[in-house]
Amino acid sequence: MDVKDLRYFVAVYEAEGFSRASRELGTVQSNVSARIRNLEGSLGVELFERRYRRVAPTVGADRLYRYAKKVISSLADAERAIRRARDKGFTLLELLVVVAIIGLLAGFVAPRYFSQVGKSEVNTAKAQIDALEKALDQYRLDTGRYPSTELGLKALVERPASEPKWNGPYLKKAVPLDPWGKAYLYKIPGEKGDFDLVSYGKDGQPGGAGDDADITNR
Numbered sequence: 001m002d003v004k005d006l007r008y009f010v011a012v013y014e015a016e017g018f019s020r021a022s023r024e025l026g027t028v029q030s031n032v033s034a035r036i037r038n039l040e041g042s043l044g045v046e047l048f049e050r051r052y053r054r055v056a057p058t059v060g061a062d063r064l065y066r067y068a069k070k071v072i073s074s075l076a077d078a079e080r081a082i083r084r085a086r087d088k089g090f091t092l093l094e095l096l097v098v099v100a101i102i103g104l105l106a107g108f109v110a111p112r113y114f115s116q117v118g119k120s121e122v123n124t125a126k127a128q129i130d131a132l133e134k135a136l137d138q139y140r141l142d143t144g145r146y147p148s149t150e151l152g153l154k155a156l157v158e159r160p161a162s163e164p165k166w167n168g169p170y171l172k173k174a175v176p177l178d179p180w181g182k183a184y185l186y187k188i189p190g191e192k193g194d195f196d197l198v199s200y201g202k203d204g205q206p207g208g209a210g211d212d213a214d215i216t217n218r
Contacts (some may be wrong), residue, residue, distance in 0.1 A: 003071070003072070003075060004035065005035050005036075005038055005039040005042075006039070006041075006068045006071060006072060007025075007072060007182070008021070008025065008031075008035040008036060009035070009039055009047065009061075009064070009065075009068055010030050010065065010068050010072060011024055011025050011032070012032060012036060012048065012055065013057055013061060016035075016054050016055060017054045017055055018032050018055065034046065043060070043064070044059055044202050044211065045058070045060040045064075045121065045179075045180065045202070046060065046180065046181045047060060047061040047064065047066075048061060049181070052118055058124060058179070058181065059120075059124050059179045060120070060179060062123055063120045068129060081186065086158075098211060114199070120157055120179075120195075121179040121180065121202070121211065122179075122201075122211065122215065124179045125178050125179050125199045125215045126215060127182070128176050128179075128184070129197045129215065129217050131171075131178075131198070131216075132153065132156070132171075132175075132184065132186075132197055132217075133197060133217050135156050135170040135171050136195065136197075137182070138158070138170050139155065139156060139166075139168065139170050142165050142166060142167045142168075143163050143165045143166055145166070145187050146194060146195055147186075147188070148188060149186065149187050149188050151207050152186050153175045153184065154175060155187050156169065156170040156171050156175060157169040157170070157174060157175060158201065159173050168186050178199040178215075179199075180199075180201070180202050180204065182199070182200070184197055184198065184199055185198040185199075187201070190218070191218075192218045193217070193218055195217075196216060196217065196218070197216060197217040198215070198216045198217075199214070199215045199216075200214055201213050201214060201215060
């Protein structure tokens with residue numbers, strides 16, 4: 001990951017598409033796509049959902065955008081400092097000090113910002129699971145039971161044919177994917193309660209540690 005990756009990311013985020021971003025950046029679309037894939041690979045997070053003629057930023061992209069703008073702004077300040085130093089006739093040593101500052105910003109400040117992205121994803125998953133849990137409890141109050149595993153979480157937004165007492169939808173929007181773009185696992189009965197709600201984390205596999213750890217309602 002480098003600063004150019006961040007500039008391309010910000011351009012795609014603000015343009016809401018690769019084609020428009022490539023025009024604004026003065027490059028071809030394949031270069032922009034490659035940069036975004038490189039950034040996603042470095043962070044281990046999907047940043048955009050590809051849709052017809054546009055892209056939609058993920059939760060991770062929304063958080064990264066704020067950090068990326070700060071880093072790019074800091075770099076721009078450093079670049080302006082170099083130009084001012086050059087115009088005022090600063091010594092070579094002083095110019096080298098400013099160049100070193102730019103390197104520190106790119107190599108130290110950016111990773112500190114981006115290390116928070118994974119934590120944000122985990123916290124988002126926990127919040128989504130909590131919201132789904134509350135919606136399932138309301139479903140049970142109305143119908144007298146939780147939806148079956150076969151009906152799944154879709155029953156929170158679409159009336160099942162077998163539930164005349166259904167009084168939803170119980171979510172304001174569609175059933176969310178987890179922050180890594182994968183569906184939550186819903187199973188009833190649960191291993192430790194009435195039901196299980198599970199995200200398998202960044203790697204999408206059971207078990208793991210850190211960002212790859214399972215996130216559950218128990």
